[in-house]
Amino acid sequence: MAKVLIVDDSKTSRRILKNFLTQFGHEVIGEAENGEIGVEMYKNLKPDVVTLDITMPVMDGVEALGKIKEFDKDAKVVMVTAAGQRDHVMGAIKAGALEFVTKPFEENILKKVFEKICV
């Protein structure tokens, strides 16, 4: 079971993701609506895993990833993306994100991603 921080500007997406993760047996310990808040919450809560939406106001997911990795080089990050953001996703993977998932969320894919990174 992992302690997860969800960072996404969409309340709906945060709720959907939280529902799935709780169903899988993980604990959502925090939610942030933009990258800037997400980075601060990461430093305070020190989750096992953080999910980062790519497109967010104030600070996007790619920038937030960089700052989280600066703070914790071993941070386990899952990028959340719509289709069509392949360049951002590739950049994020190179910058240290472990995995990515696309919206709309598919339960089986999400489950497998978390099983893989929570080993």
Added chain:
Amino acid sequence: MLFELFGKYLIDNKKIDEDQYNKLEELYLSSRVKLGLIAVAERMLTQEQADEINAKQAIIDKKFGDIAIELGYLTAYHVSELLAKQGSSYMKMCQALSDLGIMNPQETEREFNAFVFELDGIEVINELKADDVDAYTSLYLPEKYSNYEVLMQIAVRTISRIVSNRIYVEKAEKVPAVSHKAISFQTMHGDKKVIFGMYSDDDAILKIAEGYAKFEFDQVDEDALDAVGEFINVINGLYATALSYNDSKVELDVPDYRLEERTVSAQSDLCLMPVVIEDKKVYLFASVN
């Protein structure tokens, strides 16, 4: 979409009434198309030959296709072609109209051809018979080969896939702007400037919100518009992917929604397309420059 649009055409042209439409819908949704009907509709058999085979089938326990082959009316290849068409939306419509005694397959074909002619869709009649959502969407746009055609096709297809397959489009128009108190939209920038969004006059937009979120919303509030914004993000992401295949790059901006009267416009006119989802109307709007 074939059922709804052709059904509407039949009502508008007084070939059926509302009561018959409702009965047709029930049959259409549950129908299993008979091979004999398809064979006659496809002119592989005459009605007399189909009747002869049906009569034999009533007394010997053999499949329609097998009897047709034994009588020399069809080959095994023909039968396999017919089997492939059994799931066809057009054939299901033919079957339902025939079962209700409204029209035989030849009459249905005449009416369908007239419907397609009215849409100026003769070139894509096979796609329309196959219930191709993209083909129908294109025919209901204000102009052919427009900048926004692909985006609208992706939008309607995504609604059909994720929200409900009981949808149909209505004639779109070009407008200088859209104004409403509950609009959700997203812009994209880069090689193209794109706006895509949606709204509805009543709570129809909740169909989109609930289709995406997979949970219910009590009213059209900011949470519901947020869900609509996420759905729009999915559509635009797919569009961005489609553009990338032609070496065109766009960045998705943050979805925009607010529960207040506002006006959205673009560099050029917006295409405004009504989409009816389970009897509720949502308006899609798009501009691609």
